[in-house]
Every structure is written in C-alpha cells, then in structure tokens.
Amino acid sequence: MTSIETLSKPLQLPLAPDVLDLINDHLSQLQPDQILQWAVEYLPHLYQTTAFGLTGLVALDMLSKSTLSPPPLIFIDTLYHFQETYELVEEVKAKYQTPLHVYRPAECDTVEDFEAKYGQNLWERDEDTYDFVVKVEPARRAYDELGVKAIITGRRASQGGDRASLKPLEVDSTGLLKLNPLFEWTFPIVEWYITENDVPRNKLLSQGYRSIGDWHSTAKVVDGQDERAGRWAGREKSECGLHKDYFSMKKKASAVSRTFS
Template sequence: MGFLSRFSSSLAQVSYLFNPFASSELDMSSGAETPCGSGRSSPSLGGADSGYSSGANSESELSEVYFTKQHLRFLNRQLQFLEPQEILRWAITTLPNLYQTTAFGLTGLVQLDMLSKLKVPRPQMVDLIFLDTLHHFPETLELVDKVRERYPLVNIHVFKPAEVETAEEFKEKYGDRLWEKDDNRYDYLVKVEPAQRAYRELQAYAVLTGRRRSQGGARGSLDIIEVDEAGLLKINPMANWSFNQIQQYIKDNDVPYNALLDRGYKSVGDWHSTQPVKEGEDERAGRWKGQQKTECGIHNPRSKYAQYLMEQEKKREREALEQALQKVSLEAQS
C-alpha cells in the first residue's frame, strides 16, 4: 500500500468533517477541540460518487466543514511528506467547492499544469479566480489569453474592483496614484474586497494558492493547510518547492509563462509596484521595493483599512439593531 493510500486510510479518523449530521459544537468531553474551520454557507458537490466539487456544476448540498486545531496539525504533518501532485489529488477529492486563486505567476502556472494532468475518479479542472486590479502589466493579460488557449477546459472567473471597469474609471473614482497616497486602501479596493466578493459569490469553501516557503518573509513558516479568519481553507500544495524547482518544471513541461520573466522579473504584480530583481536577490525583492511590505492584503485581510471598514460595518449593525429595538419598544407602549 502506497503512502498516499495509507494517508487516505488514516483520514478515516476525521471523516466526520463531511458528515451531514455533524454538529457545529464538538463533544468536549471526548477531548476534541473547538472547531477553528469553516463556518461558511454549505457548499455543493458536482457528484456524490467523486467527492469532488467543481465550482461550475454544483448540484447537491453538503453540511458545513469543521477543522479543529488538532485536525489541522494532524493534516499538516501528513501532507508535509507528499509531493504537490499528491496534495492536489487529496484536495480535489476531499474538499468541496475548491478554487485556485492566481495572478498567473510561475508557481500558479505549475500548479495549473499539474492539475490538468492529474488522474482522479472524475477528471475536472479546478476553476481559477483571477483578480484583475486594472493595473496589471500588458504581458500579464497576454498570458491570460495563452492560458485559455493551452487549457481550454479551465474556467477563469475574473473579478475587478467594485463599480469600475478600467484604470481610468478607477482613477476618476479614487484619485490618481492611490497606491502612493494610501496603499492600504488601494490594496483593499483592488485585491482584498474583490477576493472576498469572489469567495462569497462563488461560495468557495477552499482555495489553492501558489505560495511557497522559499519566497521568504511571512511565507517562510507556511503550513500546507491554513484557515483564515473568515473560515476559508487555504491549501498551499507548492509550499515545499524552491524557485529552481518551479523553473525546471516550467521548462520540462513547456508551460506558458509571463514574458517579463525573461527580462529579469521573478515575481510579477501590478506595473507600479514591481521591478526586476538583481542577481542574488530574493525572489520577491522586486515587489514593493524599498517598502516594509511583503503581501498585498489577500493573505493579510486584517489590514488597517480592512479593520476600519469592519469596525464601521459593525457600528452600523449596532445602530440598526438599537433603532429596531426602540421601534419595537415604542410599538409595545402604544
């Protein structure tokens, strides 16, 4: 019996995670921990036989998924020893409403190619979520077209900043060069809010990311599985790979990639915050060069601006509740 088979068997002890009769409150007398996983609305599966959901063809309802801290530790210990393809196979046969978030960087492209070649009970591409910030390099948008041509079965869901369609409209609505005046707000408008909207509208339960430990910074201690504060599962199948391994896979499998990588870039984001890197520099050294910043906000949703907006929303909810209670009280007295 192979390691993946043994690992799949060992998952039986946490099989209740997808039990339709499971309660959101675990039996504390058994020593189980309080759930730290998803409290999102119930996802759908594309077929009970496969156990896999494509975001595009949901049919039946599943109960909510809960991971305790104990289960997360167990899963991360086991997944740590698997190759990316095995982690991907586990994810698509285990997790409902699974998507891949991508900016079409090298790691995400490797992951996409691996997914296209996986042999699973019900072969099906994982839908992509692409956040069009309206400030991508032309080369990035050209790459999107190449990906569509190379992988015609993949669905790409594009999400832009709310209420704008072009960079010019964004400038008119929020002012010129917002990223220089208020980068927290810019990140929230072009990345964090569209990502949250995508997860909500698509009812995403879990997402595959292209983050790796070798990228450094906050990613240096990356787990294979994470649960964010909103309950979204984030799977990092490529966490153990190096940049050289990624490059070699791209070369060996003739995977399309961003033309900017042939001009000294290693990690590509928006045109205004991305530069080529020098020999020996960190892979992401060209992102936000000269700033104490390593993430755009998608993987750090509790930015100052996001926190401010959340506090304002909670304040509005409290005020609405108080007004409703006052109205009920007045009606009861009349």
C-alpha cells in the same frame, strides 16, 4: 482519535485544530501533485486563485494532468497588471480550458473608471485602501458569490517574509481554507518544472523580473536578491493583503473602503 483515513469527503467545516494538524502532518509527506489530488478529493468548494505566477501555473498544469474537472480559476484583475500578464491569461485560457472567473474593483471595468472614483496613484496616497479595494474586496466578493470554501494558492516558504513558515493547509480568520501545494519548492525547482513541461510563462520573466504584480509596484531584481525583492521595493512589505488578516485589512483601510462593507 481521528485518523487521516477516517476523514469525511469532503471535509466538514470548520476544521478542529487537531484535525488541521493531522492533515498537515499527512500532506507534508506528499509531493505537490499528490497534495493537489488529495485536495480535489477532500476540500469542499475548491477554487484556485491565481495572478498567473510561476507557482500557480505549476499547480494548474499538475491539475490538468490528474483530473478532468480541475478547480475553477479566480483571477483578481486590479486593472494595473502588465500587458504581458493579460497576454499570459489568454494563453493559459487557450491551453488549459479551465473555467476562469475574473473579478475587478467594484463598479470599475477600466483604469479610467477606477481613477474617476479614487483619483490617480491611490497606491501612493493610501496603500491600505488601494490593497483593499483592488484585491481584498474583489476576492471576498468572489468567494461569497461563488460559494468558495477552499482555495489553492501559489505561495512558497522560500519566498520569505510572511510566507517563511507556511504549512500545506491553513485556515484564515474568515474560515477560508488555503492550500499551499508547493510550499516546500524553491524558485529553481519551479522554473525546472515550467521548462520541462512547456508551461506558459510571463514574458517579463526573461527580462529580469521574478515575481510579477502590478506594474507600479514591480521591479526587476539582480542576481543574489530574493525573488520577491522586486515587489514593493524599498518598503517594508511582503504581501498585498490577500493573504493577510481580512478583518485587520478592512479596519486599516481608510473610510473610502467602507463602501464595500
């Protein structure tokens, strides 16, 4: 029977279900920094995907203290991030010096490029297509071009919605490994770490925002609200598509998304 001590380094893919269960049993007993150290040692072609939210920044800071060669970063620039988010990207680059790969919607470098191709307010007219072309397709392109086999995410179970039952390591429908090192942490613990370790943070967090995405689908929250209540407020939605089934997203997207098949 396979034991955690006998696992190969790096792991051989695809993972058998019993091996994945074994790994999760092991990782569930570790602290986030220990989970990250394990990942650097075991997970093949590991990258960190980030929109520079608090949890991802915690992971980045932990990695900077535990390895001289942290996994490179992948930032999906939808072109509709807040200016404060772009400012944070530059601050993080200067502080950590971690290699950063930026991916945008195909053949679009600016909002003007995007709206010339898809028109204005695509997120209102066809939300599935919008999510696919600004987030899902660029992410898959990044994984393909960079040879990514595993990613570090900033997801936490306390964020609720589709994340409520998170485990430390998951495998999506494409075979991509997704590591969730802070899966058990709550928002107050994340904030404590950020403050104690002087980690850069988005200026919008001091203005009533708690989870920050595109400017058109992000709102401030009030005391007592779930931390992601300001994302897609008023809609029955808790994920942008990056952490949903890729093939379902591709199927749901309208015909315009077939350009990126």
